[in-house]
Amino acid sequence: MASNHKLVCxxxxRQxxxxxxQQAVRDYRLAKLSASTLKGLDAFLPDGLSFLPLSYLYDGEVARFAWEGAVTKENRDACDRQTNFRVMARTRPLQEQEVDSKLYESLSSEGGNHSIIVHDGRVHRDGxxxxxxxxxxxxxxxxxxDASNPQVFEEAAEPLLNFALQGGRSTLIFFGQTGTGKTYTARGVLDDVTKKVFLQTAEVEMCCYEMAGTRGGREAFFDLLADxxxxxxxxxxxxxxxxxGARRxxxxxxxxxxxxxxxAFSWRSSECTERNEASSRSHCILELHLACEDENGLLRVVDLAGSERNFETQMHSKSMAERGGLINYSLLMLKECARVMHNQVKGAREKEIHVPFxxxxxxxxxxxxxxxxxxxxxxxxxxxxxxTDVEHSLNTLQHVGMMRSARAWEMQDTEAMAAMEDAISEAKTAKGFDAVQGRGRALHSKLQDARKGQLDLHAFQMKTQVGGSIIKKYEGESAKLETFIDARWHRELKVKVQEDLWVLRDADMEATQVLSDWRKxxxxxxxxxxxxxxxxxxxxxxxxxxxxxxxxxIPSTMxxxxxxxLGPRGLAALCGDVATAQVLQAALLxxxxxxxxxxxxxxxxxxxxTALGNHKVHAAVDEAVFEEAPF
Ligand SMILES: Nc1ncnc2c1ncn2[C@@H]1O[C@H](COP(=O)(O)OP(=O)(O)OP(=O)(O)O)[C@@H](O)[C@H]1O
Incomplete structure (x- = not known):
């Protein structure tokens, strides 16, 4: 092969x-074609014989890889996969300047459009x-x-829209490198949503906000429909x-x-960068609240800002670099969550690992x-x-792959789909005090905040008003760990109190709002x-x-x-007969x-x-419940 010992990048x-x-990519594609043909003969020939011609024609590794890819189990699984969490990929065509630079295509799709191959050209360590x-x-x-936006809408967004129209909650997320068509696809999909949604509902409430940095360099949400x-x-x-508080x-x-x-999109922060003339400098979230029979459905479209590498941000101003830093941080955290969830499923599922959401x-x-x-x-x-973008493509695909495999357990969870309907109807019918159960998380945070000064307390377990329980532990170096277990949802939340102050402040605000709503x-x-x-x-x-x-x-203004x-006599005077007066009296009683x-x-x-807020657990808990709680 060619050599150039000075070249290591x-x-x-690749340029x-x-x-x-390009020849290597062509070889692979040919090997793939031959493998698909030979696979057809597999049933008639003895074991391994159909693979032999392929191994003579192509490099060993390439032949094996193409053979595996012809009809792999993963591809079959991908076709049959029925879950609520799906991952798709869209490749944009080469742009004019890329064609001018005579760049080749480094991606191919196969397996009935269920898998994608990244051809990563590399220089060996020897240079x-x-x-x-x-x-x-x-x-x-x-x-x-060559897929069009309506095609993407049909396969990626239409099932989500239909689900939201039945009262469910759904989210469509666009994720990837800068300049790869996230906004282009999101806008196209939204155009189709706009056309289709009113065929099934009469009214839609929309809100749209973006996540960007504040002047102090913190992440915040800004309403794109309210200046x-x-x-x-x-x-x-x-x-x-x-x-x-976002305007609807x-x-x-x-x-x-x-x-x-x-x-909304005209207010979105965007700037001209090396990679994209109108690059989004924020994560944009558009919510459509759809009027359904009992409860509103939600369709959320999330157009994330693109990930960038150092060589793509050389011409950024200081403020652009600051904002870019925040964007990269949030994307990094998204990837970190995907990685932790993936490890959890891959490794020991019985051992819960904290996902840093x-x-x-x-x-x-x-x-x-x-x-x-x-x-x-x-x-x-x-x-x-x-x-030239292969590193990005690999990174994006590795992370969406992790997100996908993190939900692999759903494939075994055959009851999930059936239970989904029940859960939706249960949520719709939940009323009164029951509805407070879902607020357990906020209550927990409020309590946690209220008691942060009480480190002398050793450990205790208690039942909360909201049907969950709180276990508090104080560990080495006074790090306080709290675990909230919500009885209804069986979710666990562990918070290391001393680590994140803004978490506490937010949690306090949440709890205050939730409790005052509940009181109202x-x-x-x-x-x-x-x-x-x-x-x-x-x-x-x-x-x-x-x-x-x-x-x-009874007068209509009374x-x-x-x-x-009026008293009993006055009431009787207004009634036509004694029987009516008696029924009315009984109803008022x-x-x-x-x-x-x-x-x-x-x-x-x-x-x-109030007692719970003041840390008087004994006063706050029903006596019967209190006796049951293991201390
Ligand atoms: N599938 C496609 N077909 C044709 N052109 C496309 C396609 N996808 C993207 N483009 C073009 O690529 C350019 C960049 O697209 P877009 O602004 O949507 O990228 P982005 O991923 O949102 O970037 P950023 O993260 O920087 O906001 C646009 O000029 C757009 O027209």
């Missing part, structure tokens, strides 16, 4: 020796030999270069992380939605997309076919049976709900307290009793919550 080598590398590594990645779908006002990322009552635009037809999307706001927000089996997620990895709900519930607080409308609907035997002449002041019960329950729950 693979990127430069300089493109003829040799004289060049060789090509072929790496195969099996995915759920590989889009050919980039800063918004907060908090845990909601369903246990998922949401951005709070109601759209009733495709034109309005299209306009809102255009407006809270280390970046991006991963915090996307956590449920990766961990919740009832959340439908598709990750589209965008790739550049240029041989309790307050509204406690009012429901209180006649004093009924307005005229509530009184009229109460009367309508009663099956009164005769007529009652409120609950006015009715109460029933309401009064229900009011007394609700007020007593409200008072007790309030007192227990």
């Amino acid at each position: 693979a990127r430069a080598a 300089q020796f493109r003829g040799a590398f 004289r030999t060049i060789y090509t590594n072929h790496s195969r990645f099996c995915l759920d779908r590989v889009f050919p270069q 980039r006002a800063q918004v907060k990322c908090l845990t909601g009552e369903d246990g998922n992380v949401h951005v709070r 635009v109601k759209c009733q037809n495709a034109g309005e939605l299209h306009q809102a999307i255009e407006a 809270r280390s970046s706001r991006l991963t915090h927000l996307l956590r449920s997309s990766f961990t919740d089996k009832y959340h439908m997620t598709t990750v589209v990895a965008t790739l550049s076919p240029s041989p 709900e309790q307050w509204t519930a406690s009012k429901a049976h209180d006649l004093h607080r009924w307005d005229a409308q509530t009184l009229q609907s109460f009367l309508k709900s009663l099956d009164l035997p005769g007529e009652v002449r 409120t609950g307290s006015q009715l109460r002041r 029933g309401e009064r009793q229900a009011d007394q019960v609700a007020t007593a329950a409200h008072r007790s729950q309030n007192a227990r919550m």
Whole structure:
């Protein structure tokens, strides 16, 4: 092969020796073609005989690799894979300047478009030999270069849209190197979503925000529909992380939605870089809340900023470099989460490893997309076919591969799909105090924050009001570890308190908001049976709900307290006959009793919550529960 002992950079080598590398790619593709033909004869010939011609014709390694790739188990598995988490890849065509530089294509797809091969041209350590590594990645779908945006929509986004239209939560994530077509694909897909969504729903609420850096160099979310006002990322009552305070635009037809999307993208931070004339400098998250029968469905489209390497950021200004640093950090954390989840599945599943979702706001927000089996997620990895970008392509594919394998357990989890329907309907019907269970995480954080000064306490376990339990441990060097186990979801959250201060501050805000919302709900519930607080409308609907035997002449402007002041005689005077008066009296008495019960329950729950907040566990827990709790 060609030699040049001065040359050690693979990127430069791929350009300089493109003829040799191109030949290697051609050889591989031919070997692949021959392997597919010979595989057909495999059934008629003795074992191993069909492989022989291939091994004579091509280099040993290449022949073996092409043979394995012809019909591998992974490819078959990829075709049959039925999970809520899918990973796809889209390669953009070579750009004009790349064609001008006579660059060849370093990616090929095979296995019925379920796997992608990266042809990685390299220089040997001796600086004289060049060789090509072929790496195969099996995915759920590989889009050919000539695939159009509607095709991507049909396979990647339409199932997510349909799921959201049934009340589910779904996320489409675009992930990859800068300048590979994330925004191009996201915009194309959103155009198709805009056209299709109104065929099945009458109203869509849209919000759009981006994650970028603040002046102080911290990650923050900015509302793209409200002049980039800063918004907060908090845990909601369903246990998922949401951005709070973002403006929601109601759209009733495709034109309005299209306009809102255009407006949001016009506010998105983008700059001209070496690799892309309009490179996104933030992670953009667009949410469509779809009106369904019982509960709103959610479709989230996440267009991540592109990953960059040092040689691509030489011309960046200081502020661009700072923002780039934050983007790279959040992407790094996303990859780290993928790596940890992958290791967890690959290694000992019985040993829970902490996945650092809270280390970046991006991963915090996307956590449920990766961990919740009832959340439908598709990750589209965008790739550049240029041989100068092979490192990027390998990196992207390795990480999306890890994300995919991290959810491999779902394939065995045959009940998952059936249980999904149940879970959705369960979530829809959950009411009152039950609904607080999903807020356990926030309550836990609040408690954790309130007690951070009490390191003298050794260890204890307690049942919480929300049906979970908290185990607190104090370990060496005063590092405090808390484990919250939510009884309903069986999730575990371990927080090393002294490590991340912003986690605590956020957790406190979350808990405060969640608890005040809950209190408000309790307050509204406690009012429901209180006649004093009924307005005229509530009184009229109460009367309508009663099956009164005769007529009652209560003026339409009369409120609950006015009715109460009438007394039994006044009430009887308004009723057409005695029987009607008696039924009405009995119904009002029933309401009064229900009011007394609700007020007593409200008072007790309030007192227990306060006691829990003040660390008076004994006062806060029901005696029966308290006895059961193992200390
Ligand atoms: N599949 C495709 N077909 C044709 N052109 C494409 C395709 N994908 C991307 N491009 C072109 O490549 C260029 C870069 O695309 P885009 O801005 O979407 O990249 P990006 O991945 O979002 O980059 P960044 O991360 O820097 O924002 C654009 O000019 C776009 O038109």
